[in-house]
């Protein structure tokens with residue numbers, strides 16, 4: 001693995017595995033085609049600023065901020081309250097090069113690479129341009145960038161193959177056949193050395209299962225980006241967590257990809273071995289946000305020697321440069337070794353760089369940057385990405401289908417879990433035994449009997465709808481990172497995600513409530529007619545979908561589980577207490593609350609279906625002095641219809657809430 005030779009062997013292997021690859025030349029051009037637009041990257045005088053103080057979000061801090069005098073240097077949005085974390089970073093990366101960003105922890109590597117990828121929204125100045133014209137944040141251009149983040153966010157319930165295949169379907173041009181997409185996935189699996197784990201799940205905390213290793217996960221993340229053959233690949237710490245040989249192989253693969261495909265590759269790297277270091281084309285060394293060196297990796301040792309930092313014999317250059325960048329260049333440092341922003345060692349190094357014979361790496365790079373800018377400007381017409389018609393990706397229906405299938409597979413460990421089935425079975429049986437045959441006609445003729453049945457109907461819809469409401473809250477907050485990540489590279493439309501997720505929930509959101517309510521129906525002995533059964537099941541489903549929509553809305557709006565759960569508890573209690581079962585006479589000023597309770601409508605309709613005949617037939621002791629039947633709370637339910645009004649209101653609520661879910665999702669997933 002790694003070199004061209006080994007890559008080809010891997011490709012041959014994929015071919016031998018019956019993936020239908022016809023000849024080596026075809027594979028080569030399919031898998032490693034030269035990107036259409038080789039990309040020069042220029043970054044000029046890039047500075048970045050973050051708030052100096054941690055600001056607690058909320059009303060109190062907003063109030064405090066508002067009350068602070070204008071111009072106060074502590075005012076959170078004032079420039080004085082900012083900390084500069086990148087200082088004038090300048091340079092050029094040419095196509096076919098692998099550039100490594102190195103520096104001690106906290107030196108600004110992630111900040112810088114995320115700025116190059118257009119995924120950091122901290123205030124920054126300076127210019128980052130690809131081919132002298134495309135900003136990384138340009139919508140059309142973003143799709144040319146492959147960006148592998150430090151944290152690998154993936155669907156934990158999917159296998160490695162599924163992860164790559166679904167990405168391929170969503171990201172690759174729709175003109176490509178399914179066979180070609182599968183072939184590309186197989187080749188990438190081989191090239192990255194993860195073919196042996198293709199059927200293992202990603203695994204993680206959410207699914208409660210251990211899956212592939214951290215290093216393998218990293219390679220899957222890289223594979224996801226390689227799939228669509230981007231011109232620029234940016235990677236944040238791709239080798240962290242890998243053993244030195246695997247790390248070497250990975251860098252070797254990146255090197256091959258850069259050379260064969262003329263790709264531009266920039267990667268941050270923590271502590272490369274000397275063999276990895278030798279493979280790098282350029283080094284960008286950072287220390288506390290300052291550019292300490294940028295140029296040929298092979299020239300760095302000589303350069304530092306010329307400014308008075310000679311590397312001790314036999315040392316790994318990467319280790320030495322990290323020491324230098326940390327302000328520890330060989331002489332014992334007094335104290336704990338902790339470096340402050342005003343660290344004298346760093347200051348000495350920076351002034352040595354300024355005085356140095358090459359006038360500092362920064363100045364060299366600035367010259368490079370302007371000369372390349374000039375040459376690119378001459379033939380910029382040839383390299384304009386925006387002017388080229390983009391090959392359309394997956395169609396809307398494919399997006400919806402793939403998102404639905406992917407979600408179902410990802411959650412295969414959740415909803416079918418023994419716990420859920422046990423809880424549901426237990427509750428339905430408990431309910432059935434407690435209200436055993438209480439709905440037989442002889443029983444419902446009495447007030448107590450009718451009240452019993454109304455009780456079980458109320459419990460049934462309350463329990464089922466609240467279970468669904470609570471499960472649905474998790475949907476969007478759990479998928480927030482993935483949604484943001486996939487939206488950032490334009491993989492699908494928000495509406496496709498919305499419909500796909502809705503579709504994915506449908507089977508389980510339908511099956512479980514139907515199962516539970518059917519068991520209760522039979523055990524309690526509710527009305528024995530097909531019409532009543534079908535009407536009851538439809539009502540249960542409408543109520544459950546309405547509740548699920550409320551849960552989805554809270555999740556989509558807050559995208560934060562804790563806040564969504566607190567709000568759900570408040571709403572659930574309100575909906576339950578105003579449902580008409582517990583409180584017979586609501587204070588008049590609070591009477592309106594019952595109209596927002598979907599439970600009230602669901603329960604009222606169920607009472608009409610099952611107790612309509614019984615209501616009004618009370619005799620003897622159930623009749624009041626005036627001869628009016630006293631059914632307690634049931635009297636609140638008008639018995640004039642079969643629940644048509646309630647069903648219509650519930651359907652309107654369902655539609656309204658689903659629309660709100662979509663709008664909330666759209667608002668939250670705005671592309672920045």
Ligand SMILES: Nc1ncnc2c1ncn2[C@@H]1O[C@H](COP(=O)(O)OP(=O)(O)OP(=O)(O)O)[C@@H](O)[C@H]1O
Pocket residue numbers: 050051085103104105106107108109110111112122
């Ligand atoms: N949004 C932010 N708010 C506050 N401070 C920030 C923010 N982003 C970055 N920083 C600070 O900027 C500095 C550089 O952070 P960055 O993550 O870029 O470092 P790094 O070199 O990638 O570190 P590591 O190697 O440990 O990942 C750190 O001191 C960090 O605390």
